[in-house]
Amino acid sequence: MIQLQVTPEISLADRPVKIHVSGLAPAQLVTLQSSLTDEQGVHFEARAFYRSDEAGEVDLEQAAATGGDYVGVWPMGLFWFLKPEKLFHRLMKRDVMSCPFRFQLDLFDSFQLQPSDKIAPLATCIVERWYVRPEVERIPIKEGRVRGALFLPPGPGPFPGVIDMFGGAGGLIEFRASLLASRGFAALALAYFAYDDLPQVLVEVDLEYFEEAANLLLKHPKVRGPGLGVIGVSKGAEVTLAMASFLEQVVAAVWINGTGFMNGTPLRYKGVHIPYIPYCPECLLITEMGALDNYHVFQDPRNPVHAAAAIPVEKARGEVLFVVGEADRNFNTKLFAEMAIERMKSHGKKNYTLLSYPGAGHLIEPPGSPLCSISPTRGSPKPVHWGGNPEPHARAQEHSWQEILKFLECHLGPTSSL
Known part of the structure; x- marks a missing residue:
């Protein structure tokens, strides 16, 4: 069974998360994509291409992206290299108290430069990134x-x-x-x-x-x-x-x-x-x-x-x-x-x-x-x-x-x- 796990799924925005994929075939080429729509309705995306190891896993703390929006070992690359669809738009949290940024992480088979609605992801995960912890x-x-x-x-x-x-x-x-x-x-x-x-x-x-x-x-x-x-x-x-x-x-x-x-x-x-x-x-x-x-x-x-x-x-x-x-x-x-x-x-x-x-x-x-x-x-x-x-x-x-x-x-x- 193919799994995409993000730990923790709810965290402060300045804290790292761990991203791990399992259940793939050895040396399988996959695309990992993160996406977010901010408070002004502007869509952001980042994607990177990986090959699974012999166990059919991709651990972003160790695996190097071979292409996409970044290359090399970047455990938080899917967050740090987001790009806006609207030119020159800055990602900035305005309402820190009522809601987090909600990221959708998708895992796609093979090389997907621009995954479309017609291509179903192998796995999906929702990640909440808060700018304030509870009780503040x-x-x-x-x-x-x-x-x-x-x-x-x-x-x-x-x-x-x-x-x-x-x-x-x-x-x-x-x-x-x-x-x-x-x-x-x-x-x-x-x-x-x-x-x-x-x-x-x-x-x-x-x-x-x-x-x-x-x-x-x-x-x-x-x-x-x-x-x-x-x-x-x-x-x-x-x-x-x-x-x-x-x-x-x-x-x-x-x-x-x-x-x-x-x-x-x-x-x-x-x-x-x-x-x-x-x-x-x-x-x-x-x-x-x-x-x-x-x-x-x-x-x-x-x-x-x-x-x-x-x-x-x-x-x-x-x-x-x-x-x-x-x-x-x-x-x-x-x-x-x-x-x-x-x-x-x-x-x-x-x-x-x-x-x-x-x-x-x-x-x-x-x-x-x-x-x-x-x-x-x-x-x-x-x-x-x-x-x-x-x-x-x-x-x-x-x-x-x-x-x-x-x-x-x-x-x-x-x-x-x-």
Whole structure:
């Protein structure tokens, strides 16, 4: 009897599963296909071709795909190499609480490049991938000026607190905070523009808003102080670095593909004002695919005229983890990270760690997400080129997420056992 088994069939999106096929003939050629329709109705698929071993089995932890959307040994390849039927569409979980992503895995006989409804699979399995574990509580936050959503793990706590931010599209994105809460952190997904009654356009970084958010999180009875962590990507990483530099509450900061300067918006904090490096829109490139390549829109920070726009990262009291995708096409992330680290070194500081990934793009996310190298974003007239190559990007997401979790737990204290 032919069987397709996925263990476990229900899991968190950042956790690996085991895929095993049995009951085949020795050396039988088969096609494994995963498919998913996201919350916006866009269909994703990935497929790979395998040959069974002498026992008539295919174990994705050991078997190498011979072709398809990937080759080689990729135990999670059917999830990490998903491709959308709609060009430039990003797979992103929007409603983390009410439903999971439901994947259908199909096993087909022989080589099937595009299996149709007329071809019956040999076996099928449904896999649920959740972005929040059961009993995690989501609390909408609308207190003072602060807007967002707080995710609390089950139990009395107290839990280490983390503020989670995304980038220049604004709004409120929750899937990373919900996964952090599922790993034992009290995680505040923080919006800072283009959400609720916040300004629709970010004209300045008012660090007092982020300080208010930090104090709000730390005063929660289930949050363990005295310090907290911050994680941000893109513009959110820029804000993360500023928070680490000025706010004593921040003892662990995770900077993912950001800058070490204020770009496009100034920073204000009490009596401090940091000017910004203007964007250079005339340096914008349009790729052959019709996407916008912003790499040169961000001016060279090494120009002495921009020195005043640097974030004084040498003032950071806590630890800073820099996560770099070296194939980032949004801006020169590696240069910005190296300049920030050099600035810290020049002041005798050693409170930094660098993770740099050749081939990884801008959108380094938890490992449940496939590479998105181009996608539309709010405020852009055309899709934006984020960069990255599928295989190194997948490895970067897997490795960096585990390192981020270890970093936060190391500097904020242990989480509860979940």
